[in-house]
Amino acid sequence: MKLSDFDFDLPDDLIATRPARPRSSARLLVAGPDWTEDAHVFDLVNWLQPGDRLVLNDTKVIPARLFGTRTRQTGQGPATARIEATLVEPTASGTWQALIKPLRKVAEGEEIVFSDALTARLVTRGDGMGELAFNLTGDDFDAALAQAGAMPLPPYIAAKRPADEADREDYQTVWAERSGAVAAPTASLHFDQPLLAALAERSVGFTHVTLHVGAGTFLPVKVDDVSQHKMHAEWGEVSATAAAEIAATKAAGGRVIPVGTTALRLIETAARDSGAIAPWTGDTDIFIRPGFDFHVADALMTNFHLPKSTLLMLVSALMGRDRILDIYDHAVRGGYRFFSYGDASLLLPKGGKRHD
Incomplete structure (x- = not known):
């Protein structure tokens, strides 16, 4: 596939420079194989089912x-x-x-x-x-x-304004624990304690893994043939406890839903050898693009990504390239806010139903 296959028009005024307040008030575009619904992040409780499991990256951004x-x-x-x-x-x-x-x-x-x-x-x-x-x-x-130090805001935000004291809280997840990232797992920034409590009450499970997000996440793809692109490596860990929780959810028929592309890349790395989730520690440079065989993730919550980026290729692998471009067209026309401080999407390649 060519790099131009992953391009789309994005108005500059849709690039968010500040997050929504409160965090869970951000918009959420829920998309299945052939349908799309506009919602908000706090509506996750209506889309997730008892027995589903969210996989959360507990990396902590340093003021790098x-x-x-x-x-x-x-x-x-x-x-x-x-x-x-x-x-x-x-x-x-x-x-x-x-x-x-x-x-x-x-x-x-x-x-x-x-x-x-x-x-x-x-x-x-x-x-x-x-x-x-x-x-x-x-x-x-x-x-x-x-x-x-100051928080290392992404280049597209830093070009518009300097980091300030608000970013020390805004650019950090509420469950951040293990220091080492120089970029935030941004889909996780939408969660606050009231939302976590509501999801727990609905019997949604949480599993913490660690992937220290590196600055390479912002590097552009410079080759036209995307198969020739070399991914940056990032350190991650799936503990024995995390692997057991994810495996138990799969065995019970629940959905495993990583929050963010970092969590998804990590759990799929941990399943590469056997096809099933297993404890894993090391550096991963996994490149997920169309044609990828997913072993663990059943769905994904993620923000909206840059044109021609490896992250857009990742969501295209999950949903299909044509479908993801339709979803992004809906987001642009609907005025969704893009990138790290922007709105979110819940991608359900196998479909799903809302439960009010």
């Missing part, structure tokens, strides 16, 4: 965007440059891979000062990124990063 300065002595005296760094992922040696702008302004071995407490030295550079060694580790590093 840093602004600092480096000072270099020259023949004309000290020369200062402003430096922006977005942490991408830690290395085995304790350093961090980071996107640094402008990378050409920093020489290997130079120090960048981000705050009175937090500094870093550029160890190496390559492929548009640098490796940073910070002056702190462990809890001390986490505390200093919390003070100095």
